[in-house]
Amino acid sequence: MDSRTASEELQILRDSGIEYRLAVNEVHSFGEGIYRDMCRQLECEWVWVLNTDEWPSPELVEAVQEAVEKAPDEVHYFGMARRWVRLKPSGQVQYSRLFRMLRGDYQWRIIRHRSVVFEAVIHTPGFQFDERRAVKLPKSSLLYHFDWIAHSFEARRRKLDLYEKLHNGAKKKFADYYLPEQREWLHFFKSVNVPQVTALAKEMEGVSSVRSWADEFQ
Numbered sequence: 001m002d003s004r005t006a007s008e009e010l011q012i013l014r015d016s017g018i019e020y021r022l023a024v025n026e027v028h029s030f031g032e033g034i035y036r037d038m039c040r041q042l043e044c045e046w047v048w049v050l051n052t053d054e055w056p057s058p059e060l061v062e063a064v065q066e067a068v069e070k071a072p073d074e075v076h077y078f079g080m081a082r083r084w085v086r087l088k089p090s091g092q093v094q095y096s097r098l099f100r101m102l103r104g105d106y107q108w109r110i111i112r113h114r115s116v117v118f119e120a121v122i123h124t125p126g127f128q129f130d131e132r133r134a135v136k137l138p139k140s141s142l143l144y145h146f147d148w149i150a151h152s153f154e155a156r157r158r159k160l161d162l163y164e165k166l167h168n169g170a171k172k173k174f175a176d177y178y179l180p181e182q183r184e185w186l187h188f189f190k191s192v193n194v195p196q197v198t199a200l201a202k203e204m205e206g207v208s209s210v211r212s213w214a215d216e217f218q
Helices: 007-015 031-040 058-070 153-166 170-178 181-184 195-206 213-217
Strands: 055-056 079-087 093-095 107-111 134-136 140-143
Touching: 055 058, 055 195, 058 079, 058 107, 058 140, 079 195, 093 195, 153 170, 170 181
Parallel strands: 079 134, 079 140
Antiparallel strands: 055 140, 079 093, 079 107
8 A cells, every 4th residue: 555545544454354565655746656665565576556446357357467477588567558437427338539548548557577667757657668678468458447437527637736736737738638528529438338347437436536645745
């Protein structure tokens, strides 16, 4: 768990009998800062970083397992295609086809962590990236992103405000990613007909938060 995690959230884990470790966030303002200390505590060769508002499809889990088992020494990280989804009032789940997402919105989070140099830089893989060491997993092996459902519009807007404080121009650059409600027509939404994704979307809607990690640093 990130060292920034609120004590009441850690208490939920303790009450549930879930064991956890704390990793110190070296920048104390965004997620990439946890990677270095997190990986110091690991004995495994590979780490797969997932956020709480993401869900890997069974096809992705299978692809990742096969990839790391067969990975040659020169491959240090794998990328997975991420699909951003929303839940309509009708209960229909849709995914965005925003132009910038059509390339797959690949996330480089399957990492041979002892072979990389971590850098706590927001909106980067979090380490020094060399495309010669990178392999993209099949685009059909999807990671679903539920940010638009798990966090309210206001929570996402405040997160953008923090990004702008960290990097001038970030608010304009990432507005369509985090606030699709503002220019919905750009996303060319299409239905997701995967029962597991629909079930998860409805479950996340039931616990949607008006706050996000960014609120701790405003």
